[in-house]
Amino acid sequence: MSYRQLTDNEITILEKQGCEAENWNNVLVTDPFHSGRYRQVRFSGEVKIDTSDGTLFLHDSVPVDTGIHQCHIHNCTIGENVYISNVGLLANYSIGKEAVVRNVNSMIVNGPTSFGNGAELEILNEGGGRTLNIYNELTAQIAYLMVFYRHRPQMIARFKKMIADYAESQTGSTGIVGDNAVIQDCDTILNLHIGPLAEVSGARHLENGSLVSTKDDPIFIGSDVIAENFIVQSGSHLTEGALLEGVFVGQGVRLGKQLSAENCAFFANSEAFHSEAVALFAGPYTVTHHRSSLLIAEMVSFYNTGSGTNQSNHMYKLGPNHQGIYERGSKTGSFAYLLWPSHVGPYSVVLGKHHKNIDISDLPFSYLDTDGDASVLTPAMNLFTVGTRRDTEKWPNRDKRKDAKKHDLLTFKLLNPYIVEKILRGIDILQKLYDEADSSQKFVQYNGGSIKRLMLKMGIKYYQMAVKIAMGECLSYYLKHISGDADFADIKKVLISKEVSGYTDWRDLSGMIAPGEVIDELCTRIEQSHYSSINEIADALIAIHKNYSEYEWASCVHLMEGRYETKLTEFSREQMLQVIRDWKENAIKLNNMILKDAEKEFNASAKISYGLDVQGSRDADFENVRGKPEENSFISNLQADSEEIEKTAEELTDLIANAG
């Protein structure tokens, strides 16, 4: 870019138009320079201005000539065809081409700043000890390792060093407004990096942060937002009075409607409105929509918050140092309350108020309800509810991230090896409780909850059903790709060639399911300084995630071999057929149970409050609002799924039975 000083004639014109400069020699321009486009501007420090001869559209509809009006510009580089108007002070910024900055009280960088990079969040435990340092490219997985792997202090030290290095690389005394960004109708903007195409409209106070907006997935910051010490990744929206202090916002997140959040991280596709969040590790797809909900000192993911949900992390002893976990897929009913520390396992539902410390981490798909003061636990019941199936189907379809680079790595599969391992532990727990209970007992006690003794057996049954489905799903996935004329030895050869080793001890790294062995190896490599930057670790996690299918198959083989007490190489035709038969029978049975649950949505109870004024209009009113079960897409998809399972099972049975 070739800059030159203004000519005397240009300075005369500018002064006639109400412009002034601390020193006109420090105002540099490029050719062609159109003096007429600058009115009532005070220039101070060093200012560089690119050509302005175009037109931009405010609110996509009102044309304005590019240029600068009614501003104080200090130490700025102004890109091509920018529109800057009515800005009290714009200082130390580089403004990208075709950007709009208008009606802003002040927009300043006031010294060296890392724009939120390296900011410390006292997350999960308000008492401290799990500090998360945020940065522009933070992923849910790296955050998880930083927050939860405190038993590996060397690794944490490496993370801190690498994130500090990253923050240093982002540090400067000049802020950036990316190409085509729009900043309008705002009060104070201090030390804020603004990426391309970001729109900031009506924000009240933004300080020490980065809007990592991209052309593919711009960021929107709306009215009355107040945020300090924060980072927002691409595609996210902060709107309507969101109040944030020390917050990380991942990709495709929506925060607004007066949400108040402090020391929190929200990862991919989370939505938080109205509520209050403190020291919250909100894994992917965390949802809280209600004004009266508090999420404090906890980790959740794929989580849905009932209205009035809250928790206590403070027993007025040594401070607010208790913490809790709701594992993936869990949800709370209205006014559900848990006393921290507690740990709720995956896909569980918590209803009512619980005043004991609960640990049901190894009993997935549980219902935790109350009966008087007692916490009543029913394991496995959420396995066959319509809600669980619907959630599992909706998450991948609601991935809002449009950026090619998706930071958070997600495994959506319901019966993945992490869940299956939990189920297997659950079976052992329930069996032991059943064996040790007296037949006269109505309840048995387990980790803060009371389980009806008779429900132990049902829980085991349903867990066993899930294991058979998981095994069959996995085997059928690979068998489907084998040609019909293969002989049995060939079939086994194909299956065995995919075996890597019997991976166990699976982990859920806030959305990414991976074998513990592989994660521990990664941690060791981090400790041994195999990675020189935080982004190299992110790449290593991507590599692990890409291998998920292979690890899952290894886990499935391990499971099948254990169940049949036979090495896969020795599997008989009949054993393989049995896995397929069990899968078909149980998967269809599960679908039927879910169907029955779905049909409740159309029964007489569901119709209460319909047909309000006219006698006999209830059914017609209901059908016109909710439709009929036979027209419901969820129900028809479930029926189609059962037909597909039936068909696939028949084909695979033929494949195995007829293989030479």
Add this chain to the structure above:
Amino acid sequence: MERSEIQNRVKSVIASVLEIDESTIGDDTNFIFDLGADSMQSLELVAAFEEEFDVEMDEDKALEVQTVSDAVGFIGTYLD
């Protein structure tokens, strides 16, 4: 096992699980509509019948059974 014995034991199990007076349970009493059993209690009933009669039932089909007399017939098929 005699049908009458199955019937008596079924009623006794229902009374115990639903915590009601056995005398209020008739042959055609419906677990859901007459006794107010919810889905969780229905499952508990299935588990209780299994334990009482030492059988392993198809709970999918068992849950379709809604009256005492149907339960007696259904359980009878496992005892035959």
